[in-house]
Amino acid sequence: MQGDATPERFSTSLEIISKDSNSDGILVILSPQATTDPTKTAEKIKAFRKIRNKPLLTSWMGGTDVEKGNEILSNTGIPTFPYPDTASRIFNYMWRYSYNLKGLYETPSQANEEKGDSEAKDVIAARIDKIKQDGRTKLTAEETKNVLETYGISVALSSVVRTKKEAVTAAEKSGFPVVLKHNSEKISNKRDRSSVKLNLSSSVEVEAAFESVRQHVENKAGAEQFNGMLVQPMVNYDGFELVLGSYTDSQAGPVLLFGSGGQLVEVFRDRALALPPLNTTLARRMMEQTRIYGAMENSTFGEKVDLQKLEKLLVKFSYLVVEQRWIDRIDINPLLVRSSVNEDDTYGEFVALDARIVLHEPSLDASSLPKLAIRPYPAQYTYSCHLRNGEKVKIRPIRPEDEPGIVDFHQHLSEESIYFRYFHPVALVQRIDHDRLAQICFNDFDREMALVVENGEAMEGAKIIGVGRLTRIPGKSDAEFAILISDTYQRTGLGTELLAALLRIGKAEKITRVFAQILLENQGMQRVCEKLGFTLQADYEEQIMHASIDI
Numbered sequence: 001m002q003g004d005a006t007p008e009r010f011s012t013s014l015e016i017i018s019k020d021s022n023s024d025g026i027l028v029i030l031s032p033q034a035t036t037d038p039t040k041t042a043e044k045i046k047a048f049r050k051i052r053n054k055p056l057l058t059s060w061m062g063g064t065d066v067e068k069g070n071e072i073l074s075n076t077g078i079p080t081f082p083y084p085d086t087a088s089r090i091f092n093y094m095w096r097y098s099y100n101l102k103g104l105y106e107t108p109s110q111a112n113e114e115k116g117d118s119e120a121k122d123v124i125a126a127r128i129d130k131i132k133q134d135g136r137t138k139l140t141a142e143e144t145k146n147v148l149e150t151y152g153i154s155v156a157l158s159s160v161v162r163t164k165k166e167a168v169t170a171a172e173k174s175g176f177p178v179v180l181k182h183n184s185e186k187i188s189n190k191r192d193r194s195s196v197k198l199n200l201s202s203s204v205e206v207e208a209a210f211e212s213v214r215q216h217v218e219n220k221a222g223a224e225q226f227n228g229m230l231v232q233p234m235v236n237y238d239g240f241e242l243v244l245g246s247y248t249d250s251q252a253g254p255v256l257l258f259g260s261g262g263q264l265v266e267v268f269r270d271r272a273l274a275l276p277p278l279n280t281t282l283a284r285r286m287m288e289q290t291r292i293y294g295a296m297e298n299s300t301f302g303e304k305v306d307l308q309k310l311e312k313l314l315v316k317f318s319y320l321v322v323e324q325r326w327i328d329r330i331d332i333n334p335l336l337v338r339s340s341v342n343e344d345d346t347y348g349e350f351v352a353l354d355a356r357i358v359l360h361e362p363s364l365d366a367s368s369l370p371k372l373a374i375r376p377y378p379a380q381y382t383y384s385c386h387l388r389n390g391e392k393v394k395i396r397p398i399r400p401e402d403e404p405g406i407v408d409f410h411q412h413l414s415e416e417s418i419y420f421r422y423f424h425p426v427a428l429v430q431r432i433d434h435d436r437l438a439q440i441c442f443n444d445f446d447r448e449m450a451l452v453v454e455n456g457e458a459m460e461g462a463k464i465i466g467v468g469r470l471t472r473i474p475g476k477s478d479a480e481f482a483i484l485i486s487d488t489y490q491r492t493g494l495g496t497e498l499l500a501a502l503l504r505i506g507k508a509e510k511i512t513r514v515f516a517q518i519l520l521e522n523q524g525m526q527r528v529c530e531k532l533g534f535t536l537q538a539d540y541e542e543q544i545m546h547a548s549i550d551i
Helices: 007-018 038-048 063-076 084-104 118-133 141-150 164-174 203-221 280-288 291-297 307-323 400-410 415-422 434-441 494-508 523-531
Strands: 026-030 056-060 159-161 178-182 196-200 229-233 239-249 253-260 271-274 327-338 350-352 355-359 383-386 392-397 448-454 464-472 478-485 513-519 535-539 544-550
Touching (some): 007 026, 056 063, 084 280, 118 141, 164 178, 253 280, 253 307, 271 280, 291 307, 307 327, 400 464, 415 478, 448 494, 464 494, 478 494, 494 513, 494 523, 523 535, 523 544
Antiparallel strands (some): 178 196, 178 229, 239 327, 253 271, 327 355, 383 392, 392 448, 535 544
16 A cells, blocks of 8 residues: 555455455554544554454554554554564564464374383482482483483493593594593583594594693693593594483473584574473474474485484483483483484484483472473373273373374264263264364373273274363362263273272372263263262253262
């Protein structure tokens, strides 16, 4: 529009744009000119305050000259800004918000496990307890290597040496060429040119490098800080250098970090943050926020990275952060990602060339450890049992990955089962809508505990045959339960088993009363409630039965 645009022309243009499927948002800009009327134009804009699925922002420029128009827009609920660049930033924030929200509700690829290896968790927890008893917070290179490799992250083999002779022996044992690094806790960056020597191909070079690094450490941190050195085989560097780590935020608790690594990590500052625990979708979203991801995805420099494997590595790392709560900080820099590996290569596609782990102070009480912002998957509520027919089933908390299984589950339910559950008919297309199922499967376990029942132990081929849900009432210690069982598994004792599991979980979660409303026609669910000690009270006017129990 030109400078002589009338309020009617603004209105007509806005009406056309609001109906255009090729636009996702609208920014109306007005600047005071001789023929413009900011106040009347704002009055015309009021009619568009509720454009469906399309945000409307405005920028009335001109200070006091447009004050009345700004007041009209603000009172109508239409956001207005003094300058268009502010409004454009708001659009960017809105896009990022929707992008992140969509990422949360995308269905992740099927997980192999509901949690990390419980044996590994206990082994590392015991080792960390011993380190705490020694009064230390910083793990040695060997201890760090053990922790990371237990969680499936390869670490370059290193030997700690204290003399030139030991360095030569270690180099000859691992095979030339080798890398020599300092082992001082006072110097955090082992990859600066003076404290690391690469590609040493002979004993003479190792001896010279040892002396050079020793002098550097003593000059920079003091002779008392010379803790020996690390000797590592020289790893093929044909790949991408990443940084992977975690730190403790005062408000959010443990936070994950991923991005470009190497010597210039602080220069490029190409990084993304996320809250643990991760699934494969959240791991990919985290990676996508970095520039190095584009390079890996597009096979820059001929290096093709297996991004799905990298996703799973990030998920494993998040397990480590979630399960080992005494860890305050982890720094892996660089994490070398390689596209091709020789058969005789020791490490594989991903190898941590340098890593550091720091614990919280041993004097800290366990109850005072920083809380996770997102509650981890409650794997402790997973168990197996037998039905009356002898069939073994598995009951576990729901996962985002269960969406396809829930779709299949709903496709085999009778109209009567749906009516008993929802009190009215619900079309299949509504029940399996992605937006609905995404929110059902992506549980906030502090507010709601949903269980699924699988007719088998194995992940492959197992089908969901039942769903139970315990929803906490906000501000109270009460919770409402709901259960839906596949028609072919009704009258097998599954309903009783599932409700009993919900009651046990409710008690563990400090819920004191569980209740539900059941249709008077639903005799089967009423009998299940009676078996478990519920009090039943009929409401013949509403045709429902009130069931409740104090736990």
